[in-house]
Amino acid sequence: MLIGQITALAAVIWWYGVDLTHLLALVSDGVVATLIICISTPVQVLLLALMARQAGSSAAEYLGLILPR
Numbered sequence: 001m002l003i004g005q006i007t008a009l010a011a012v013i014w015w016y017g018v019d020l021t022h023l024l025a026l027v028s029d030g031v032v033a034t035l036i037i038c039i040s041t042p043v044q045v046l047l048l049a050l051m052a053r054q055a056g057s058s059a060a061e062y063l064g065l066i067l068p069r
Contacts, residue, residue, distance in 0.1 A: 003043060003044075004041070005040050007043050008035070008037075011035065012026070012032055015035065016032075048063060049062070
């Protein structure tokens with residue numbers, strides 16, 4: 001989750017061209033919240049799929065997309 005959030009914050013900083021000191025001014029902006037969610041969620045799902053593959057399971061089974069017997 002932390003990697004996804006860091007990636008999203010880096011994208012917001014790049015997109016808006018602000019530094020870390022001015023990032024708090026964007027907290028109440030709904031577009032920023034939507035951008036962070038839209039970037040961090042796929043990153044988190046990708047990392048979960050990679051961890052499932054590392055553990056020897058399929059990503060669909062690990063994420064619960066295949067119903068158990």
